[in-house]
Amino acid sequence: MFISFSKQQKEQLIADIQEFFLKERGEEIGNLEAENLLEFFKNGLGPYFFNEGIRQSRKVAEEKMAQLEEELYSLERPLK
Secondary structure (H helix, E strand, O other): OOOOOOHHHHHHHHHHHHHHHHHHHOOOOOHHHHHHHHHHHHHHHHHHHHHHHHHHHHHHHHHHHHHHHHHHHHHOOOOO
């Protein structure tokens, strides 16, 4: 997938995954397992979240464009 994280971001995400497993499941997982989960989320699930973000952004942009169009029409002056 086209998402890439900096080394610091990746390390933080791996630590977050490890912390989640420890708190929620009482399991300690190593860096390799956490990194594999991160890759699964990024490559397997990431596109779904990305596409939904694009859909929502498109909707907001369309609403703003419709609003702008209405405002522009309201500025028109009648012709004699």
